[in-house]
Amino acid sequence: MSEVTPAVSWPRPYWQPGEEEAVLQFYVFGKFEPELLIPSPRYGSPGLPEGVEIQRFQNAVLRQWEGYPLNGALGQLIKEDTPAAYENARIAPEVLVVRGVLKDADTLDYLRDTLGVLAGMLDVGGTAILDPQILTLFDADHWRRHYLVKDGAPPRNHVLILRSGEEAADRSWIHTRGMRKFGRPDLSLHNVPEGDIDRAGVLCERLVELLSLGANFAAGQELEVDGLAEGLVARPGGSLDDPDFNNTHIAFHWPQ
Incomplete structure (x- = not known):
């Protein structure tokens, strides 16, 4: 794969302005260098869109949070569905939390850019990505197969x-x-x-x-x-x- 893939817009041909906001939230488990250099341009992304941010946590610290996603009912569901990915996420030293709220827009470029950053995180130490909105934990290979599709994965995949x-x-x-x-x-x-x-x-x-x-x-x-x-x-x-x-x-x- 080349180091830079040109960004191609993801249009919304049926767009009608909506009152609701888009919400993105992902947990990336792994071990990362102290200086986080994410090669998102490889995946057609200039970086995270405005309104989406990254927070970095030690997994052991985040585990104390009441809403820690590998605990409770969601954690049990993930453990049953994807036990190997669950174990990799559980023992990972760090977690990068990617989240944001965005105004309704006439393109899905914000999603394209965020997915490109997530793909880049897998290249620099990420081993699993949790999407709590669809109750699914992906190991790195499964995530790439599911989302790194030419011209963007179909909406059904999300x-x-x-x-x-x-x-x-x-x-x-x-x-x-x-x-x-x-x-x-x-x-x-x-x-x-x-x-x-x-x-x-x-x-x-x-x-x-x-x-x-x-x-x-x-x-x-x-x-x-x-x-x-x-x-x-x-x-x-x-x-x-x-x-x-x-x-x-x-x-x-x-x-x-």
């Missing part, structure tokens, strides 16, 4: 799509996490029957792409879905402290 049970035994709840990276609400599809699970999953992926590229849904807006006799009606709601999303969300109710 978001977690989950399936949970509903009260009715034959119905499911399809929902997302991670859309705060784009300054957009997450998605919530209730009452999905077993036979429509795949259709709902594909719909979620399409809506993730639309929203991440700038679209918004108004309250009461109807969404037509192939194969459904009735449209789905958008119901924005929720709050940033909703534990199911850590974000606001748009709810759709699958027809009976």
Whole structure:
């Protein structure tokens, strides 16, 4: 890979100004030189965008923090899903915390620049990256495969799509996490029957792409879905402290 890759803009062709802000947060575990020189230009990034900062901690010190992400329910989930990466993160001497809040914008260049910095951190001592918004810890190789994609990883790679049970035994709840990276609400599809699970999953992926590229849904807006006799009606709601999303969300109710 060349030392400098030209920065290519990541446009949002469906952008409509939104009231919400984009939130980025990552934990990079590893061992780093005292002077942190991050080769982000290799990955088309001039450095962190304004509003995003790096804080450096000794892992043993950060572990005392009540919100330390390798403890509690999130830590247990990570340990079960990716035990080797969890152990590497647990024993890493240092943690670089990358976080910031940004105003809604008509490009995703802020995300491109931040991902380039994260990629550079893996080149100078990072061994694992935690994205708490999607409840996922990546080892270095997995992170590179997932995000270092020509012209940028697709929006789907930045978001977690989950399936949970509903009260009715034959119905499911399809929902997302991670859309705060784009300054957009997450998605919530209730009452999905077993036979429509795949259709709902594909719909979620399409809506993730639309929203991440700038679209918004108004309250009461109807969404037509192939194969459904009735449209789905958008119901924005929720709050940033909703534990199911850590974000606001748009709810759709699958027809009976």
